Amino acid sequence: MKITVVGLGYIGLPTAAMLAESGHEVLGYDVDKKVVAGLAAGRVELAERGVRDLARRALQSGRLHPSSMPFPADAFVICVPTPTVDHRPDLRAVEAAFGAVAPLVQDGNLIMLESTVPPGTTLAVAERTFRALGRYLDAIHLAHCPERVLPGKIVDELLWNDRIVGGRRPVDAEMARAVYATFARGEIHVTDLTTAETVKIVENAYRDVNIAFANELAILAEALGIDAWETIRLANCHPRVDILSPGPGVGGHCIPVDPQFLASANPFASELIQTARRVNERMPHVVARIVRSVAPIETGDRKVALLGAAYKPDIDDARETPTLAIEHLLADAGYTLVVYDPLVTQYPGTVTADFDAAARDADVLVIVTDHAEIRELDPQTVAAAVRSRTLVDCRNCVDVDRWNAAGFDVHVIGRGAFRSTALVAAA
Ligand SMILES: NC(=O)c1ccc[n+]([C@@H]2O[C@H](COP(=O)([O-])OP(=O)(O)OC[C@H]3O[C@@H](n4cnc5c(N)ncnc54)[C@H](O)[C@@H]3O)[C@@H](O)[C@H]2O)c1
Incomplete structure (x- = not known):
């Protein structure tokens, strides 16, 4: 043809x-x-x-x-x-x-x-x-x-x-x-026009609601002093439970966007979908709150390096990325921001592929995207570059013990007990 x-x-x-x-x-x-x-x-x-x-x-x-x-x-x-x-x-x-x-x-x-x-x-x-x-x-x-x-x-x-x-x-x-x-x-499944349109957005609305549930669990777990990741892993051992992972917010061209297509078709009959959107849109605020608590701006100039601009690992796509919202929230609060990504070249702000420049003299590193280059960072090398050894991991992607051993305080989103070097030393 x-x-x-x-x-x-x-x-x-x-x-x-x-x-x-x-x-x-x-x-x-x-x-x-x-x-x-x-x-x-x-x-x-x-x-x-x-x-x-x-x-x-x-x-x-x-x-x-x-x-x-x-x-x-x-x-x-x-x-x-x-x-x-x-x-x-x-x-x-x-x-x-x-x-x-x-x-x-x-x-x-x-x-x-x-x-x-x-x-x-x-x-x-x-x-x-x-x-x-x-x-x-x-x-x-x-x-x-x-x-x-x-x-x-x-x-x-x-x-x-x-x-x-x-x-x-x-x-x-x-x-x-x-x-x-x-x-x-x-297999190619044949149906009518409107059903085909709806199937696609239902799939992404389902994932958005599931991620919102995981994000809500992360916030609850922090309040309860337990580990949301471990809780979800254990709950998923049940044959009829499949909870997705918490994170810094939902990005990309599909999952944060498609549920709104369903909600806009009938705002009164889509409360759950709209609530899930709000929960996920709140996550950059949660990340900003964690940064503010581990490195208060009131105590001096603070440089935050956001690691990852892509909305998911190992791709170059930064559309709807939560990195941008986190950057704006922290910049508005007075922090100096630098965004590092080894793959992304198109980003609404400034992004660098030079990790050393991003990490140099940073007070907080925040892992937003778990690219391989970020998961595999060597904490000993990073420790030499930063001003203050504080890591916020929004993806639960690093070996906390290794980073602790290099002197880092590590806060994993959704993990209630704050694992500081002091605590590890005391143990
Ligand atoms: N990217 C994904 O992972 C993905 C997955 C599933 C579905 N989708 C859907 O597929 C559709 C396309 O998404 P994408 O990611 O390829 O977008 P994209 O932005 O990567 O590409 C769209 C292209 O269309 C061109 N374009 C825009 N208006 C045009 C017009 N009037 N005539 C001709 N060209 C035009 C743009 O210049 C651009 O090159 C969207 O509806 C998206 O929701 C995307």
């Missing part, structure tokens, strides 16, 4: 490359001219090695053509961003993408929306767009095929995940299923 993929980001590029690799002639259209120029020159600048290799192979094969213009095709796959603004879905990119391809769509063509959207969006946007052109949807095929890959494992999951394919009519779903079946090895 000839397929136009709209949006060449984290999702669109590997999808376009996978379609090209399975023999389709793929045109990748993006409004960002820099993205297109880079790809046209063979540059693929994503952190994930598997995605880079896949995209390079597709570009070299001559079957993936990056372009700043959309072109006619048999099928159109839309993978544009769907952020929230003031907790409400911002669907302008989806509207723009439909608007750009609609004049090129011929009767019998297929449009598949992959972007995550609130229930009812695919049909509403398509109807509005085609009605404005004086056309009826019955002449075309329309499907929603939400993308559910995990950053860090994108290529693997594109191939092996089960897929949900929702069609406006069964024939539309069947056409979309046939396209994905050319590369997807997982």
Whole structure:
């Protein structure tokens, strides 16, 4: 088939490359001219090695053509961003993408929306767009095929995940299923448009609620003087319990955003979802409170090094990262901040990949992201660089005894007993 993929980001590029690799002639259209120029020159600048290799192979094969213009095709796959603004879905990119391809769509063509959207969006946007052109949807095929890959494992999951394919009519779903079946090895489940849209956001709302539960346990555990991590580990030994981990807050383009799509569909029937969001949004405040208690600003100038700007380990994506909220809260309180990340280059503030510069003369190190480079830091070496040996670990990712042995006070979020060097020495 000839397929136009709209949006060449984290999702669109590997999808376009996978379609090209399975023999389709793929045109990748993006409004960002820099993205297109880079790809046209063979540059693929994503952190994930598997995605880079896949995209390079597709570009070299001559079957993936990056372009700043959309072109006619048999099928159109839309993978544009769907952020929230003031907790409400911002669907302008989806509207723009439909608007750009609609004049090129011929009767019998297929449009598949992959972007995550609130229930009812695919049909509403398509109807509005085609009605404005004086056309009826019955002449075309329309499907929603939400993308559910995990950053860090994108290529693997594109191939092996089960897929949900929702069609406006069964024939539309069947056409979309046939396209994905050319590369997807997982089962392809066929349903209607609105169910497919809802399944995707339900999955992330479920994870957000589960993480909020873990975060609430972390705060409770600190008050009770027990260890939330150990409590969760033991509770998860039960065959029907699966609690996720606490942390500094929830980041990324999906989990903090998608629940709001469900909540905005019916604010009165989504109290649990909204409460979970509030609990998770409160976690940067919890981290700031810990820093303020272990290194009070009142006693002098304080430099805090935030270790990790990515929202999860070993990726370069800092969208919705809790690091930014922690940085703002502590800067507002008068602390001097430096943010270190070995992978992230795009961050709304300043980020450095130079750990030595970040740690030099720091009073507190805060592990926000458990990148391998951060998990594997040598406490003895770090001890020589900092001004004061205090570590706040929001990911429970370091060997506390080793850091204690290097003279560090370590506070692990959710761990009630504060393990100071003095306590260890006394024991
Ligand atoms: N990143 C993930 O891990 C992930 C996982 C599952 C689902 N999703 C969903 O997939 C969708 C895409 O996310 P992403 O992470 O690939 O976004 P992204 O920001 O990485 O990439 C989007 C690309 O679309 C381009 N674009 C924006 N508007 C456009 C338009 N009107 N026409 C053509 N190109 C346009 C941008 O320039 C950008 O290159 C979102 O709805 C997201 O929620 C993302």
